[in-house]
Amino acid sequence: MPFSMSVKTLDYTPSWPTYPSLWMGGYCGAPRGNQGVTDRRLRAQCVVIDDGAGPKVMLRVDVVSIPRYVHQAIRTAVLSLVGNDNGRFLIICSHTHSGPMIGTTRPSPYVMMDLTAADISAIEGTTTVFINQMIALVQQTVAMARTPVTLWYKEGNATIGYNRAEEPNVLTTISALIARRTSDNGLHTVLFGYACHAVSRGNDRIFCSDWPGAATDVISNALGVQALFFQGAAGDQEPNDPHSPSMATSLGTTLGNAVVSMVNSGGWNAVNGPVSTFYNEIQIPLSVDFGDPAAVIRARNSYNDRLDTFPPDDFAYRHAEVMIEQIHGDGLPKVFPMPIQRWNLGGLNILAMSHEVLSQYEVTLQSQTPGWLWIMAYANETEGYVAANGVLQAGEAKHFGYEAGWTDEDQLSGPGSWTTFYAWPAPLKFSPSGAAGPGTTERLVLDACTAMLNL
Numbered sequence: 347m348p349f350s351m352s353v354k355t356l357d358y359t360p361s362w363p364t365y366p367s368l369w370m371g372g373y374c375g376a377p378r379g380n381q382g383v384t385d386r387r388l389r390a391q392c393v394v395i396d397d398g399a400g401p402k403v404m405l406r407v408d409v410v411s412i413p414r415y416v417h418q419a420i421r422t423a424v425l426s427l428v429g430n431d432n433g434r435f436l437i438i439c440s441h442t443h444s445g446p447m448i449g450t451t452r453p454s455p456y457v458m459m460d461l462t463a464a465d466i467s468a469i470e471g472t473t474t475v476f477i478n479q480m481i482a483l484v485q486q487t488v489a490m491a492r493t494p495v496t497l498w499y500k501e502g503n504a505t506i507g508y509n510r511a512e513e514p515n516v517l518t519t520i521s522a523l524i525a526r527r528t529s530d531n532g533l534h535t536v537l538f539g540y541a542c543h544a545v546s547r548g549n550d551r552i553f554c555s556d557w558p559g560a561a562t563d564v565i566s567n568a569l570g571v572q573a574l575f576f577q578g579a580a581g582d583q584e585p586n587d588p589h590s591p592s593m594a595t596s597l598g599t600t601l602g603n604a605v606v607s608m609v610n611s612g613g614w615n616a617v618n619g620p621v622s623t624f625y626n627e628i629q630i631p632l633s634v635d636f637g638d639p640a641a642v643i644r645a646r647n648s649y650n651d652r653l654d655t656f657p658p659d660d661f662a663y664r665h666a667e668v669m670i671e672q673i674h675g676d677g678l679p680k681v682f683p684m685p686i687q688r689w690n691l692g693g694l695n696i697l698a699m700s701h702e703v704l705s706q707y708e709v710t711l712q713s714q715t716p717g718w719l720w721i722m723a724y725a726n727e728t729e730g731y732v733a734a735n736g737v738l739q740a741g742e743a744k745h746f747g748y749e750a751g752w753t754d755e756d757q758l759s760g761p762g763s764w765t766t767f768y769a770w771p772a773p774l775k776f777s778p779s780g781a782a783g784p785g786t787t788e789r790l791v792l793d794a795c796t797a798m799l800n801l
Contacts, residue, residue, distance in 0.1 A: 349619060350492035351525050352394045353535050353572050356483050358407070358476070359388045359553055360446045366471030369455065371410040372443025373549045374661065374767050377459045380446070385547070385554040385591060388445050389562070390480060391574045392487035393535065395497075395691075397619035400429050401488055402689065404537075405480060406438040406574055408555040411728035413449035414683065416477060421726070423481045427488045433623030435484075436687055436698055438576045439724040442544040444554035448473050452729040454769040457664045494528040495535075498614035499694050499718055504604040506557065506597040507542040511582035511737055511745045515705040517541040520601070521578075521720040522608055523617065523694070533571050538605050539720060541578025541708065546597050548589035557585060560598020561605065568606045579723045581704035581731050582749055615718070618692030624801055628794045629681040630732075630787050631775040634757050636678040645771055646673050648758050662761035669759075669771050678771045684791065685726045688798045694718045695799060698725035699732070699791075702764070704749060706734035710792060715799055730768040735788040738776035 361382065362368055368380040388408040394401045403424070421435060428434035447455060450469050455461045461469075502520040509516050519541075525534040544556040555562070558575040565573035585597055634641050652666040672678050687698040695718065697711065703723040712719055733749045742753040746762065751773030753760035758772055765773055774787040782788035 348398060349495050349497055350396045351495045351535060352487050352490040352492045354392050354483060354487040354490065355572055356390045356479065357387050358390045358479055359384050360472060365446065365475055367465070367468035369447045369461065369465060369469055370551065371445065371447035374458050377461060378551060380551055380553050383552045385552050386559040388553055388555050389559070390483055391572070392483050393537065393574060394487050394492065395621060396492055397621045399620055401427065402434045402621050402623060403428055403484060403488065404436045404438065405484055406440065406576055407480065408440045408442050408559060409445045409448055410439065410441055410443050411453070412437065412439055413451045414727045414729055415451060416449045416473060417727040419477050420480050424484045427484065431623065432625035433687060437726050438698065438722055439728055440544055440555065440558045440575055441577050441580065441724050442554065442556040442558065444547050444552060444556055446472060448476050452768045454668060454767065457661055457668060457769055458767050460659070460664060493534060495525040496528060497617040497691065498524050498526065499617050500608055500614045502604055502608045504601050506600055507583050507585040509582050509705065510584035511704065511749050513582055513705065513737065515709050517578060517583055517705050517708060520604055520608065522605055524609060524614070533569055533609065535571055536565055536569065536573040536605065536609065537576065538573065539576040539578055539722060540601055541580040541705065542583045542585050543580050546585035546589050547591050547594040554594065557594045557598035557601065560595050561602035564599055564602025565605050569609060576722050577724045579703040579705050579708040579721055581702040581733065583705060617694050622690045624688045624798050625685065626794060626798060627683055627685045628790055630684055630790055631681055631785065632772045633775050634772045636680050636771065642673060642678065645678065645758070646670060661766055665759060665766045665769065668769055682730065682774055684732065686794055686798060687725060694720065696720045696722065697795060697799065698722040700726050701728055702731040704731065704733045704737060707791060711795055714796070730770060731764045732774070732787065732791060735776050735782035735786060738774060738787060739778060
């Protein structure tokens with residue numbers, strides 16, 4: 347079937363006073379705010395693919411994370427543009443740690459940086475500006491005239507990082523989808539994906555799109571078209587050391603040159619329509635059933651103990667405060683929502699998983715799925731890490747328990763782990779030994795993904 351496409355890029359790099367807050371997301375520690383300095387601009391980009399049956403929209407943005415309520419606000423506002431079909435609208439974050447903090451829930455700016463109520467209110471103001479800009483970008487791109495194109499898919503390889511969670515998986519695959527104008531076969535757009543944390547710049551106060559931005563610049567400058575980056579299952583994938591501004595440029599150049607070489611060589615596979623889309627949301631249980639009043643009492647006692655153990659300037663102290671407030675307020679969360687999405691383009695499956703998904707999911711799903719499979723993560727919303735059962739079992743034995751979400755007690759959020767900074771009361775459910783059993787995180791995620799891929 348014929349395709350048509352429209353693409354638009356927005357430089358949304360925040361500046362004051364348009365953005366009330368320039369607080370930055372991505373690193374836990376002392377308050378970290380931009381003071382007007384930018385190295386590499388932050389992009390929001392929207393691509394519309396129409397197969398003759400209406401537009402399908404991808405929005406990708408250079409930001410560390412989008413919490414659930416922000417995702418839902420954007421989705422609700424643009425859904426009518428895609429026929430009120432959730433499957434036809436997709437958001438992906440690059441996960442750069444050198445962008446603004448968006449949202450005030452997960453992660454928690456109070457737990458992470460001990461920000462004041464006024465600071466948090468300013469972040470909410472910036473979040474409102476961000477939401478409105480993303481909605482407008484989608485509206486404008488959908489309204490643009492679309493260019494008739496053909497679509498082509500190819501995979502390549504590059505190595506720019508390692509597995510920080512002491513797992514064997516190092517993801518090196520580059521996924522690329524190019525559009526060529528039907529009129530003259532000229533290159534129209536490049537979409538490319540890779541899996542690695544966008545932290546190669548390091549922790550400073552400068553806005554930067556990190557290595558994804560550097561790679562995008564290399565591709566756009568070499569090929570003269572818009573290039574759009576889509577992050578993969580990078581939850582345990584770390585860029586090469588040492589982290590520095592020059593490393594962001596170096597790694598981005600390596601990846602960008604690899605994509606340029608792919609485009610300039612043969613071996614591309616034609617992608618045909620129609621495009622079928624699916625959207626589902628699963629509910630992952632926590633390791634504790636907080637529907638049980640006795641479990642809530644145990645959690646309250648444990649978090650009260652932390653208030654006696656940790657000093658007030660510690661993450662764990664502030665997290666314990668938040669948990670106790672929740673217990674005495676609306677209650678602790680009982681599940682971890684996880685949207686999952688699939689686009690099928692004539693044999694190319696794009697599987698988009700929310701949150702910071704670890705590499706084992708990519709490895710497992712690739713091994714059991716025939717044909718071309720492009721896995722994206724950080725999709726739609728990012729509210730924590732989703733590890734496979736082995737990492738969840740290990741706790742602090744792997745990477746200090748950061749990706750597992752627990753350290754010395756698997757029924758409680760680990761001090762300094764993702765569950766603390768993302769303000770969850772406990773890690774995700776797992777089998778304490780052996781393979782992932784029914785109802786555990788790994789089993790639920792893999793079963794949901796497999797079922798969607800088989801639709």
